[in-house]
Amino acid sequence: MRLYIGLVHYPVYNKKNEIIASAITTLDLHDIARLARTYDLKKFFVITPLDDQQELAGRVIKHWTRGYGSRYNRDRKEAIKLVAVVPSLERAVDDVIQAEGDAPLLIATDASRQEDRSISFERARAVIRQELPVFLLFGTAWGLDKAFMTMADHVLEPISGRSEYNHLSVRTAAAIILDRLVGRY
């Protein structure tokens, strides 16, 4: 499996539908890193162009991989060491190409209905099983900028629960999506 995940902090929407760079939620780093470790992903990219936010993420990573946290909780270290902080999607894609020798298939996620370029869970699952490199992108705040999403090869179909409600946190949405795509049950 050659699966990568990215958490995008810019460009995303705020509640007023304006494009912003969102602040890092450290809990997202912990939760998604643990998902990445559980589902055997190659790397979890935290994408933010803001220097202070890169620094914040860097401090969290250092604490848990080399500082006190690495001795306090080794399980967390195992997860956090999969995290890489990068300024842009381009940079993350370059890193994947460096590691894999191939450009990854870029799949964006979106909570709202998609018409074109949509890929089903079943189809995405099949692509991942073919051992092609795949890079799955999640937006923070009110979701990924639609213009930014045109860079993706596909947009994953939204999670349908048992209602029309589609306001999950990015942490829990990533959990459900990874389990649907690569869970073994």
Next chain:
Amino acid sequence: MRLYIGLVHYPVYNKKNEIIASAITTLDLHDIARLARTYDLKKFFVITPLDDQQELAGRVIKHWTRGYGSRYNRDRKEAIKLVAVVPSLERAVDDVIQAEGDAPLLIATDASRQEDRSISFERARAVIRQELPVFLLFGTAWGLDKAFMTMADHVLEPISGRSEYNHLSVRTAAAIILDRLVGRY
């Protein structure tokens, strides 16, 4: 569907394997309430015997269902109104009996391997589809007290990802479990 969920803050283990009452993480309330709304659950019980913690949870609920938050974010209100704060499992079960007329099947969750009383995702899914009332229990901190778990009728099989790593947050574990049990895909 007559599915209920409970987040237990006592009795749970701390890192040293001692029984404690854990503090409420307000993000758990938000994330799990949104899952409850997405998967059409009847109620999400936050179980804590501590007065100050009940008060904290009560304030969060009030803010989002009646205060400023209810006007700022109506989607959040839709989710948070499913939350009920109760001092004990017994009290939560009484509330379910009151609402359903029947005692619910109690299914505890545990990240570690279970030998006896284990129920598979497939079997649990079938029970829920039979329209029997089911009450799913999640532990906070380092998990539910084993003695407490004997009160449950079954223990759900652990989530297996693609590795032996089993250290997900309760938020993301609840997401995966609910999607496996009642997700439509």
